[in-house]
Amino acid sequence: MLAAGLSVIFGLMDVLNLAHGSFYMLGAYVGLTVLGVSGNFWLALIAAPVALGVIGALIEVVFFRRIYREGHLMQVLLTFGFTLVFVDLIRWRFGPQTHSLPTPPGLEGAVHILGVSFASYKLFVILFASVVALGLLLAWRRSRVGAILRAGVADREMLGLLGIDLKRVFTGTFAFGAALAGLAGVVVGPYLGVYPGMDESILVLVLVVVVVGGLGSIEGAILGSLLIGLANAIGPLVLGGFEAASIFAVMAIVLLVRPQGLLGRRQ
Amino acid sequence: MSRLRQLRPRRWLGQAAFLVFLLSVPAWAPNRFWINVASQALIFAIFAMSLDLLIGYAGMPSFGHAAFYAAGAYGGALWALHLSSALLPLLAVGLMAGASLALVGALALRARGIYFLMLTLAFAQVVWSVLSNNQLANVLGGDIGLISVPRPVLPFAADVSLFRPANFYFLTLTVAIIVYLALAAVVASPFGHTLEGIRENEGRMESLGYPTFRYRLAAFIIAGALAGLAGMLGGSFNFSATPATAFWTTSGLAMIAVIMGGSRSLVGPAAGAIVVVLLQLGLSSLPARGLAERWQLLLGVVFIAFVLFLPGGLYGLLRRRAA
Numbered sequence: 095m096l097a098a099g100l101s102v103i104f105g106l107m108d109v110l111n112l113a114h115g116s117f118y119m120l121g122a123y124v125g126l127t128v129l130g131v132s133g134n135f136w137l138a139l140i141a142a143p144v145a146l147g148v149i150g151a152l153i154e155v156v157f158f159r160r161i162y163r164e165g166h167l168m169q170v171l172l173t174f175g176f177t178l179v180f181v182d183l184i185r186w187r188f189g190p191q192t193h194s195l196p197t198p199p200g201l202e203g204a205v206h207i208l209g210v211s212f213a214s215y216k217l218f219v220i221l222f223a224s225v226v227a228l229g230l231l232l233a234w235r236r237s238r239v240g241a242i243l244r245a246g247v248a249d250r251e252m253l254g255l256l257g258i259d260l261k262r263v264f265t266g267t268f269a270f271g272a273a274l275a276g277l278a279g280v281v282v283g284p285y286l287g288v289y290p291g292m293d294e295s296i297l298v299l300v301l302v303v304v305v306v307g308g309l310g311s312i313e314g315a316i317l318g319s320l321l322i323g324l325a326n327a328i329g330p331l332v333l334g335g336f337e338a339a340s341i342f343a344v345m346a347i348v349l350l351v352r353p354q355g356l357l358g359r360r361q
Numbered sequence: 362m363s364r365l366r367q368l369r370p371r372r373w374l375g376q377a378a379f380l381v382f383l384l385s386v387p388a389w390a391p392n393r394f395w396i397n398v399a400s401q402a403l404i405f406a407i408f409a410m411s412l413d414l415l416i417g418y419a420g421m422p423s424f425g426h427a428a429f430y431a432a433g434a435y436g437g438a439l440w441a442l443h444l445s446s447a448l449l450p451l452l453a454v455g456l457m458a459g460a461s462l463a464l465v466g467a468l469a470l471r472a473r474g475i476y477f478l479m480l481t482l483a484f485a486q487v488v489w490s491v492l493s494n495n496q497l498a499n500v501l502g503g504d505i506g507l508i509s510v511p512r513p514v515l516p517f518a519a520d521v522s523l524f525r526p527a528n529f530y531f532l533t534l535t536v537a538i539i540v541y542l543a544l545a546a547v548v549a550s551p552f553g554h555t556l557e558g559i560r561e562n563e564g565r566m567e568s569l570g571y572p573t574f575r576y577r578l579a580a581f582i583i584a585g586a587l588a589g590l591a592g593m594l595g596g597s598f599n600f601s602a603t604p605a606t607a608f609w610t611t612s613g614l615a616m617i618a619v620i621m622g623g624s625r626s627l628v629g630p631a632a633g634a635i636v637v638v639l640l641q642l643g644l645s646s647l648p649a650r651g652l653a654e655r656w657q658l659l660l661g662v663v664f665i666a667f668v669l670f671l672p673g674g675l676y677g678l679l680r681r682r683a684a
Binding site: 164167168181182294297301339346350 | 416422424468471472474475476478479480482483484487491608610613616617620655657658660661662663668669
């Protein structure tokens with residue numbers, strides 16, 4: 095989910111957003127706050143992506159629009175500046191400790207399937223993520239907006255010439271990517287916890303997923319997530335506690351065989 | 362051309378003045394604290410200059426340079442803790458550690474541009490996670506790192522203690538000057554020009570018969586080795602090697618230093634590094650309580666403002682003024 099957001103932002107806008115992890119963290123904290131006030135998990139689940147969408151749009155309009163011409167490095171540094179600001183703001187407002195989002199009512203227990211018990215919340219997450227992924231895939235392939243985005247990835251200038259308002263598309267994409275990240279932040283809150291630094295722990299995973307899957311492709315992002323998730327789960331069994339190494343190994347193999355990522359276009 | 366000639370003497374004058382300024386730091390620094398700050402700034406300057414070879418000259422934007430710094434810090438620390446703390450072997454260990462890790466990280470050379478940036482970032486984070494892995498704590502110290510690392514001992518003058526801030530400062534200054542001269546020679550050499558050619562148009566260089574991959578690999582290893590050297594100095598300066606040195610914020614700060622100073626100038630990144638260290642220190646010791654704790658936030662704001670308003674870097678600004 096997170097990777098899809100980053101991948102689309104990058105693919106379409108040619109912007110590498112290091113603050114993407116921050117959006118994910120901010121999403122979790124928005125969820126935490128809304129949950130604290132209203133006590134309703136589902137409300138938090140809606141509020142976080144909305145809030146992040148707004149934040150994303152603001153950042154795009156106020157900051158990014160000014161530096162598209164300056165090239166990648168400047169954009170990366172800008173987003174790097176943002177990560178520093180966001181993580182410190184969060185630490186300031188909420189403190190350095192780990193908060194836990196309570197598991198939403200009705201999903202606390204465990205479910206027994208074929209004699210194996212699963213925490214119901216994890217099942218919910220799996221289900222929810224699958225639905226979102228499927229929805230994204232459908233929207234990406236079938237809807238008008240999806241068509242515009244795909245066209246944008248393929249040839250940005252042409253899209254502009256066809257009379258599509260690129261500025262609006264860019265802002266929308268950025269906001270949408272941020273909203274996806276925010277949504278992911280809330281969803282993982284109940285079992286990974288909410289803490290300053292969660293932005294950094296996820297960022298590298300997401301980068302690897304995107305590189306493995308191929309940039310600018312939703313399908314690639316989903317495939318990459320599955321692969322890296324699998325490596326993350328199996329790696330420790332094989333290599334004993336070095337999940338990072340197993341992830342790197344997967345990345346190394348993919349890159350040696352296909353430098354542009356599994357489903358990426360030629361660079 | 363004539364303008365260049367006119368600028369030359371002024372440039373030499375400036376460099377000489379800067380050298381005198383650097384040499385005299387311990388003389389006028391109010392106390393040991395500031396001498397230590399100066400050492401730190403110089404170590405970071407070495408690190409930033411090595412990154413400039415990649416970013417500025419070879420056109421390889423590495424966001425994982427901290428990994429090689431950490432390799433030097435850990436290599437130096439292990440060597441000093443278990444074998445000997447003689448200076449010259451230690452310097453060699455720092456170089457070797459950075460260079461060998463660069464060989465591993467050379468995987469990233471498969472990619473170019475922004476993809477290269479993402480790969481180096483991911484690679485460095487993997488290095489960080491290995492360093493902070495507590496299963497290796499008996500070798501690498503886990504998330505605490507290696508502590509009570511001794512300072513190096515000078516050859517021929519073992520009684521000149523590097524525990525004294527001023528002495529250590531002169532060591533870092535000497536190394537920094539040597540690194541600067543070496544890098545300046547590298548970028549002025551045919552090798553350096555080839556790198557610039559590859560930056561501008563790799564395909565064409567390849568058609569001309571240059572084995573571009575080997576050139577990029579060599580640049581990556583040289584930069585890694587020099588970063589390792591900086592890391593080794595940093596490790597003995599702090600008496601420790603910690604996983605945090607490999608964290609991506611370290612790479613980010615170095616990159617900021619390079620861009621803020623003005624890439625492709627060596628002097629610019631070095632100056633940028635000094636500014637970053639001073640900024641970090643200045644912001645974290647602001648008199649107003651509360652503000653000082655938020656130095657990271659303020660640093661981020663400074664970076665953002667800088668990217669928005671001065672994308673050419675400080676050196677670029679100077680150059681524009683001079684032109």
